[in-house]
Amino acid sequence: MSSVMYERMRVNPKFQELVARRGRFAWTLAAIVLIMFYGFVMVVAFAPESLGQPIAEGSRWTIGVVVELFMFIFFWALTAVYVRRANTEFDALSQEVVREAWKENK
Amino acid sequence: MRKIISALGLLSLSTLAVAAGDSLGPTEQQATNWHAITMFCLFVTMTMGITYWAASRTKSTSDFYTAGGGITGFQNGLAIAGDYMSAATLLGLTAMVYMQGYDGYIYMLCFFAGWPVILFLMAERLRNLGKFTFSDITAYRLDQGKVRTMAAISSLTVVCFYLIAQMVGAGQLIKLLFGLDYNVAIFAVGLLMMVYVTFGGMVATTWVQIIKAVMLLSGGTLVMFLAMSQFDFSFSKVMDQAMSVHKLGERLMHPGSLLADPITAISLGLGLMFGTAGLPHILMRFFTVTDAKEARKSVLYASGFVAYFFNVIFLMGLTGILIVGQNPEFFEGGTIGGKLVGGGNMVAMHLAKAVGGDMLLGFLAAVAFATILAVVSGLALAGASAISHDIYARVIKKGTASEASEIRVSKIATICLGFVAIILGIAFEKQNIAFMVGLAFGVAAAANFPVLILSMYWKGLTTRGALWGGYGGLVSAVLFVVFSKSVWVDVLGNAAPLFPYTQPALFAMPLAFLLAYIFSKSDSSVRAQSEKEAFGDQYVRAQTGYGASGAASH
Numbered sequence: 001m002s003s004v005m006y007e008r009m010r011v012n013p014k015f016q017e018l019v020a021r022r023g024r025f026a027w028t029l030a031a032i033v034l035i036m037f038y039g040f041v042m043v044v045a046f047a048p049e050s051l052g053q054p055i056a057e058g059s060r061w062t063i064g065v066v067v068e069l070f071m072f073i074f075f076w077a078l079t080a081v082y083v084r085r086a087n088t089e090f091d092a093l094s095q096e097v098v099r100e101a102w103k104e105n106k
Numbered sequence: 107m108r109k110i111i112s113a114l115g116l117l118s119l120s121t122l123a124v125a126a127g128d129s130l131g132p133t134e135q136q137a138t139n140w141h142a143i144t145m146f147c148l149f150v151t152m153t154m155g156i157t158y159w160a161a162s163r164t165k166s167t168s169d170f171y172t173a174g175g176g177i178t179g180f181q182n183g184l185a186i187a188g189d190y191m192s193a194a195t196l197l198g199l200t201a202m203v204y205m206q207g208y209d210g211y212i213y214m215l216c217f218f219a220g221w222p223v224i225l226f227l228m229a230e231r232l233r234n235l236g237k238f239t240f241s242d243i244t245a246y247r248l249d250q251g252k253v254r255t256m257a258a259i260s261s262l263t264v265v266c267f268y269l270i271a272q273m274v275g276a277g278q279l280i281k282l283l284f285g286l287d288y289n290v291a292i293f294a295v296g297l298l299m300m301v302y303v304t305f306g307g308m309v310a311t312t313w314v315q316i317i318k319a320v321m322l323l324s325g326g327t328l329v330m331f332l333a334m335s336q337f338d339f340s341f342s343k344v345m346d347q348a349m350s351v352h353k354l355g356e357r358l359m360h361p362g363s364l365l366a367d368p369i370t371a372i373s374l375g376l377g378l379m380f381g382t383a384g385l386p387h388i389l390m391r392f393f394t395v396t397d398a399k400e401a402r403k404s405v406l407y408a409s410g411f412v413a414y415f416f417n418v419i420f421l422m423g424l425t426g427i428l429i430v431g432q433n434p435e436f437f438e439g440g441t442i443g444g445k446l447v448g449g450g451n452m453v454a455m456h457l458a459k460a461v462g463g464d465m466l467l468g469f470l471a472a473v474a475f476a477t478i479l480a481v482v483s484g485l486a487l488a489g490a491s492a493i494s495h496d497i498y499a500r501v502i503k504k505g506t507a508s509e510a511s512e513i514r515v516s517k518i519a520t521i522c523l524g525f526v527a528i529i530l531g532i533a534f535e536k537q538n539i540a541f542m543v544g545l546a547f548g549v550a551a552a553a554n555f556p557v558l559i560l561s562m563y564w565k566g567l568t569t570r571g572a573l574w575g576g577y578g579g580l581v582s583a584v585l586f587v588v589f590s591k592s593v594w595v596d597v598l599g600n601a602a603p604l605f606p607y608t609q610p611a612l613f614a615m616p617l618a619f620l621l622a623y624i625f626s627k628s629d630s631s632v633r634a635q636s637e638k639e640a641f642g643d644q645y646v647r648a649q650t651g652y653g654a655s656g657a658a659s660h
Binding site: 015033041049065072080 | 208211212215216218219221222223225226227230341342345346349356357359360361367368371372375379398399402403405406409410413416417642643645646647649650651652653
């Protein structure tokens with residue numbers, strides 16, 4: 001029974017759309033985080049001196065502190081963006097797919 | 107049952123009180139202990155009350171393992187943050203910033219960066235596919251018996267290493283902060299944990315986490331706020347003075363010795379990021395919410411709290427350099443720059459005393475104890491569910507066990523794990539356990555994470571591949587750590603390490619993926635064919651949540 005339901009959902013073009021859209025969005029965000037984070041780790045590993053430089057002459061804020069603080073805030077903002085879109089747009093689409101599969105029962 | 111709860115509660119309270127009475131003396135240190143003990147007893151009383159209430163609501167296996175799936179996203183977010191931020195976070199990372207400056211901040215970003223990735227790639231599928239443990243997902247279309255056994259073994263390995271770190275930390279900390287005997291402290295933590303988990307299951311464990319997370323966040327914030335007020339809330343001012351007094355000077359804000367070589371830096375980054383995504387007690391929390399929507403919200407709240415608190419800790423460490431590091435009262439013999447009273451990890455505690463007096467010190471000490479207790483409870487529940495849900499109900503009874511017997515087994519397992527934790531805590535008292543948490547993360551990243559992510563994303567994963575990947579990752583991660591400096595030299599006393607790096611993830615994780623890939627690809631059995639075909643249905647369920655186990659119906 002549930003296998004029949006799953007098959008119906010799978011062939012629904014809306015399911016394909018959901019998977020494609022959500023997948024693209026999630027992987028884009030994940031790629032941003034991974035590239036920035038491992039980019040940062042590479043800088044720590046290969047060019048540590050650059051992180052200790054002040055952002056401006058005489059400032060006590062260093063590039064490393066500012067970059068990290070930015071990443072903390074930015075990564076969290078990305079999670080907020082994803083949750084917002086997934087919980088509204090993607091969930092609505094996904095519910096539609098399930099509903100349409102149910103309808104075929106009747 | 108209720109009588110037993112209150113009796114045990116009284117017992118633990120009175121042991122604490124008696125032991126505290128023993129150590130009462132004329133010196134100032136003991137006076138502070140009373141604040142800590144009073145506040146800790148308040149915490150215990152409150153959480154015991156919750157456990158009493160939770161016990162009446164814990165009837166089915168779903169109640170016991172996942173609080174009936176009825177925790178909200180916000181509550182779960184707090185609880186995840188509570189599970190994730192152990193006493194090592196508060197004390198160890200503050201001390202790291204105090205000692206190494208910027209290195210501590212880098213470490214914290216590594217701990218944080220895994221969360222967004224977990225949300226984007228895993229949270230939804232975890233919730234849609236899982237029920238009680240993460241093996242529900244890895245074993246979804248594979249051989250239940252073999253894959254669950256493997257997942258349970260690696261879960262228990264992670265839980266045990268993590269437990270050792272927590273228990274030894276608890277003993278040392280409580281000895282120091284409360285003036286209690288090491289063994290008394292270990293027993294208090296072990297017994298209280300058993301009461302929370304066996305009677306209250308996931309409901310009580312979750313609320314213990316939530317209360318503790320709120321205490322930790324508010325305590326840390328208060329200390330940071332009071333400390334920063336001494337510098338007019340100016341980061342530049344703190345940095346200016348810190349650089350002029352710290353022995354690293356201008357280099358305080360340079361990446362330093364901790365991540366001296368590139369391999370260590372990258373391996374640490376990988377291990378912490380993907381280890382988080384493989385910790386059984388964290389993964390389990392995803393099954394306590396109603397649906398994928400709430401699971402996503404949990405990560406949003408949890409990562410927000412974690413990110414915020416890491417920045418609080420950064421400021422605590424930096425202000426500690428000035429407030430604690432310049433005050434002879436906090437050094438043994440009163441010589442600034444010597445050994446800190448109570449050891450290097452006490453910076454956060456000394457800072458609390460310096461800015462808020464005995465009351466704040468007492469509060470923060472109670473928070474640290476509560477933190478350990480909460481993390482230990484979460485670990486025990488994760489370990490117990492691996493034993494009862496995976497091994498007993500699915501492998502031994504092959505799904506025919508009744509709910510009542512499964513719950514009974516998990517309660518027995520919890521009590522056994524409690525005693526294991528007590529024994530390990532006592533056995534490792536004198537050992538250098540600094541590598542334990544790293545080892546737990548390494549095993550989680552190498553044994554749990556690869557198989558879990560492949561089972562969700564790769565159609566081609568077969569039972570054979572999963573077993574090779576899982577066991578390969580587990581064995582290699584453990585061996586890499588055993589042969590590294592932290593065990594081979596520091597614990598076993600050999601002259602030189604066989605493996606030159608301290609972090610296993612960079613080597614063990616790719617190995618696990620490679621093994622899983624090779625042994626899945628070369629698997630041409632009939633069984634493998636049907637496992638690949640079953641991916642289709644699993645995929646639709648993972649994407650839509652149709653067929654996912656829902657919130658409790660009662």
